[in-house]
Amino acid sequence: MSKSHNHSPHRYEKKNIWEVSKKEEIINIFLESDKYKIFLDAVRTEREGVIWVQNHVESKGFVNLETVTSVKPGDKVYYQFENKNITLAIIGQDSIKNGVNIIGAHLDAPRLDLKVRPLIEESGVAMLKTHYYGGIKKYQWLNIPLAIHGVVIKQDGTKVTINIGDKEEDPVFVISDLLPHLSRKIQGEKKLLDGIEGENLNIFVGTIPIENKDYKDRVKAFVLEYLFNTYGIIEEDFISAELEVVPALKTKDVGFDRSMIGGYAHDDRVCSYSALSALTQMESTPKKTAIVFLTDKEEIGSKGITGSDSQALPNIIAELLYREDNQYHDIELRRLLNKSCCLSADVGAALNPLFPSVHDKHNASFMGSGVIIKKYTGAGGKGGASDASAELVAKIRRIFNENDVVWQASSMGKVDEGGGGTIAMFVAQYGIPVMDCGIGVVGMHAPYEIISKADLYHLIKGYKAFFINA
Numbered sequence: 001m002s003k004s005h006n007h008s009p010h011r012y013e014k015k016n017i018w019e020v021s022k023k024e025e026i027i028n029i030f031l032e033s034d035k036y037k038i039f040l041d042a043v044r045t046e047r048e049g050v051i052w053v054q055n056h057v058e059s060k061g062f063v064n065l066e067t068v069t070s071v072k073p074g075d076k077v078y079y080q081f082e083n084k085n086i087t088l089a090i091i092g093q094d095s096i097k098n099g100v101n102i103i104g105a106h107l108d109a110p111r112l113d114l115k116v117r118p119l120i121e122e123s124g125v126a127m128l129k130t131h132y133y134g135g136i137k138k139y140q141w142l143n144i145p146l147a148i149h150g151v152v153i154k155q156d157g158t159k160v161t162i163n164i165g166d167k168e169e170d171p172v173f174v175i176s177d178l179l180p181h182l183s184r185k186i187q188g189e190k191k192l193l194d195g196i197e198g199e200n201l202n203i204f205v206g207t208i209p210i211e212n213k214d215y216k217d218r219v220k221a222f223v224l225e226y227l228f229n230t231y232g233i234i235e236e237d238f239i240s241a242e243l244e245v246v247p248a249l250k251t252k253d254v255g256f257d258r259s260m261i262g263g264y265a266h267d268d269r270v271c272s273y274s275a276l277s278a279l280t281q282m283e284s285t286p287k288k289t290a291i292v293f294l295t296d297k298e299e300i301g302s303k304g305i306t307g308s309d310s311q312a313l314p315n316i317i318a319e320l321l322y323r324e325d326n327q328y329h330d331i332e333l334r335r336l337l338n339k340s341c342c343l344s345a346d347v348g349a350a351l352n353p354l355f356p357s358v359h360d361k362h363n364a365s366f367m368g369s370g371v372i373i374k375k376y377t378g379a380g381g382k383g384g385a386s387d388a389s390a391e392l393v394a395k396i397r398r399i400f401n402e403n404d405v406v407w408q409a410s411s412m413g414k415v416d417e418g419g420g421g422t423i424a425m426f427v428a429q430y431g432i433p434v435m436d437c438g439i440g441v442v443g444m445h446a447p448y449e450i451i452s453k454a455d456l457y458h459l460i461k462g463y464k465a466f467f468i469n470a
Contacts, residue, residue, distance in 0.1 A: 014369040035277075103466065104342055106299070106308075137192075338431045344423050372408060372440055422436050
């Protein structure tokens with residue numbers, strides 16, 4: 001009689017990282033998570049992300065590509081573009097003409113942006129008007145502490161940096177919801193997503209009027225006086241500003257077992273951080289040139305000069321190609337792009353046990369089950385997906401399996417439930433084979449999202465294996 005087994009050796013089954021990891025690896029999972037939490041609290045905007053990454057890689061020996069006339073194997077370079085896009089590269093042993101390995105992630109996240117003329121006064125309250133950026137549930141931004149981050153560029157070109165709401169001694173800002181005692185008619189019959197209109201996402205910033213009673217809107221005048229005395233800015237300066245309203249919430253461990261991380265903007269800074277960590281942790285020169293491309297504007301369609309639907313990526317690869325032997329031919333760039341490989345590093349929707357009905361549990365990702373391999377994303381018949389080839393998926397599977405990276409296959413949700421996109425379709429425009437690869441997030445696009453520490457650790461491990469073996 002044959003011996004019975006609990007499962008067939010030919011079946012595909014998800015693994016639970018906590019169950020299959022040795023004690024030493026679990027210690028490293030928590031250590032890596034502590035580093036990531038520091039990053040997430042320090043980086044609230046894409047501009048701050050670029051500054052943090054630049055300072056970090058300079059401490060690791062990377063130099064500004066603009067100061068370099070030639071590159072050779074082992075060189076570490078970075079290129080910062082328009083303060084919101086940064087590319088990092090370690091030059092490989094092979095010629096760049098033979099292709100490069102790219103991990104592309106985005107530094108922007110859903111948020112509220114101040115309008116160009118934001119400051120108003122209504123009923124004795126000064127408020128700043130906002131325009132939401134990316135896909136949010138508007139009601140989630142009510143009655144939580146908010147911070148303002150960004151820059152104001154004055155008419156003479158002077159840059160003023162604003163960062164208020166995160167320090168312990170700072171004030172915070174709030175968008176106030178309607179009290180339940182009076183909300184039955186105006187909100188009670190509405191759908192949840194219609195509880196507040198986008199035009200009313202106005203943050204409270206003051207109630208004290210200026211002493212001079214000759215002024216109209218005296219509370220607004222007090223705020224303007226404060227801004228001038230503190231930052232030297234006037235109302236017109238808002239027109240040339242980029243000011244973002246983000247949650248003033250600290251990144252924290254979640255759960256009695258501290259196995260999860262709660263914080264703002266895991267989407268997609270967890271992938272940005274993991275790609276950066278994988279690149280800087282490599283101990284030897286990779287065979288192929290390894291590139292981390294950290295882009296902007298993904299949450300609003302990747303348009304603009306710092307988004308992935310621009311020439312930013314091929315431009316920087318062309319710069320590297322030229323510096324290899326100080327000559328450039330466009331046909332060589334086009335050929336090397338076809339020989340390259342890219343992981344579109346973006347998060348996916350981990351199964352939320354409170355709302356299981358929107359997920360196809362047979363194809364959903366689970367927290368703690370590792371890196372997500374996503375053959376396609378998109379919505380409504382794979383709309384907006386690049387749909388990676390079977391050959392590329394097999395290649396990444398092999399790399400992960402051979403390097404003990406715990407991974408899982410996943411799609412966003414049930415077929416007609418919704419969906420989402422990544423930068424993969426824009427990378428594919430250049431003829432670069434590309435596949436989506438990230439980790440699962442619960443509560444994606446909320447002001448406070450949740451990830452698994454174990455998934456984060458294996459994401460870094462997987463990206464590093466990709467750079468070395470792809």
